[in-house]
Amino acid sequence: xxxxxxxxxxxxxxxxxxxxxxxxxxxxxxxxxxxxxxxxxxxxxxxxxxxxxxxxxxxxxxxxxxxxxxxxxxxxxxxx
Numbered sequence: 035x036x037x038x039x040x041x042x043x044x045x046x047x048x049x050x051x052x053x054x055x056x057x058x059x060x061x062x063x064x065x066x067x068x069x070x071x072x073x074x075x076x077x078x079x080x081x082x083x084x085x086x087x088x089x090x091x092x093x094x095x096x097x098x099x100x101x102x103x104x105x106x107x108x109x110x111x112x113x114x
Contacts, residue, residue: 036074038067046070052081060090 036050041063048070050060064070080087 036078038070038074040067048074050074050077050081055081055084055086056090060093 036048038046038048041047046064046067046069048062048064050056050062062070062073064073077087
């Protein structure tokens, strides 16, 4: 599940939560609402399939390996 909002700067902020997969909510800042919707939809599809992109794993120092995030499959995929 994600939450989006327009920030005072005109950019869009999205917060994605996935208990058991993401160790903490993922906060994103995107330039447009359409860009945010597209990115979040694609990322949520991957997370729902149990795929944790390696670039997300790299964001958290408390994850030593993908298995630390409840053993989802891992792929290296550029979502931009």
